[in-house]
Amino acid sequence: MPRTAKEIADFVQARLVGDGAVQLTGISSISSASHGDLVFVEDEKNLTKAIASSASAIIVPESTRADPSSKPLLLHAQPRLAFARAAQLLCALPDRKPGIHPSSIVHPSAQLAADVTIGQRVVIGESVKVGDRTWIGAGSVIGGNAVIGQSCEIYPNVTIYPNVRIGNRVIVHSGAVLGSDGFGYVRDEKTGRNEKFPQIGRLEIEDDVEIGANSTIDRGALDVTRIGRGTKIDNLVHVGHNVQIGEDVVIAAQTGLSGSAVIENNVVMGGQVGIADHVKIEAGAILGAQSGIPSKKIIRGKGVVFWGTPARPIREYLKELGALARLAKKE
Secondary structure (H helix, E strand, O other), X not given: XXXXXXXXXXXXXXXXXXXXXXXXXXXXXXXXXXXXXXXXXXXXXXXXXXXXXXXXXXXXXXXXXXXXXXXXXXXXXXXXXXXXXXXXXXXXXXXXXXXXXXXXXXXXXXXXXXXXXXXXXXXXXXXXXEOOOOEEOOOOEEOOOOEEOOOOEEOOOOEEOOOOEEOOOOEEOOOOEEEEOOOOEEEOOOOOOEEEOOOOOEEEEOOOOXXXXXXXXXXXXXXXXXXXXXXXXOOXXXXXXXXXXXXXXXXXXXXXXXXXXXXXXXXXXXXXXXXXXXXXXXXXXXXXXXXXXXXXXXXXXXOOEEEOOOOEEHHHXXXXXXXXXXXXHHX
């Protein structure tokens, strides 16, 4: 559905300069823009290129000196954020008509809201609850007593184990496994054999979380694994049992979190970070790619970047690398 530049400006709370009646039908990069597209720039050096493009309107930094004779400009303090929000209006959602596909199996005791969409070959277990406007893609399996909130998107071939609790507006991408047993064993010192420790806890995922493709999140052993509101988890991430992840955490691909780790609010983790058991990452810390955190270590420092194995502040890490390089030259 086309939107006017003024509608978009009002929606993203931007100041409009130029013709607010211009019709916008999509979003694009500057290089591939066509008539009807909205683009954005984060610095004025790219503004000339954006104006010369085929785009119909541009989101620009708030400090931009606007030329009212050019294309409509939407001035915003955070152009990239405004562009992401504009996409909510301009990007068409897939056609998901409410209803249950005849090939799906839904237990009679399951409670599905009237406008839920259930794809092909979905299996929904006993006493499952699914909220309004939620979509469950083909081949997914929802275990007994699981609860899925409103406006969730569960992509094809997701497995949700029994008793998992999922909040509202949660996105789970294909191949993810939620609520599987944790990796917990007790060694028999007499025989040397490993016997499974009970894995009877829960997994709770709060509102506005996104979980990437083929990621796995274990339930608690005896208590709960919890993923806080607004956390974003990339593809191929593993979260072990009893892990506590706070709000607005960002975790990049191939990261692994061992059992009972605690990740506080607003932590950022790069790709392939390794977190050992009982580690605590305090609020706002940033872990660079391939960082390693040993067992029971505490990382603290809001806004501080940590790197290496064992992880330490990046300035310290770079000094050590420099010292090693100088030693190598002397040999």
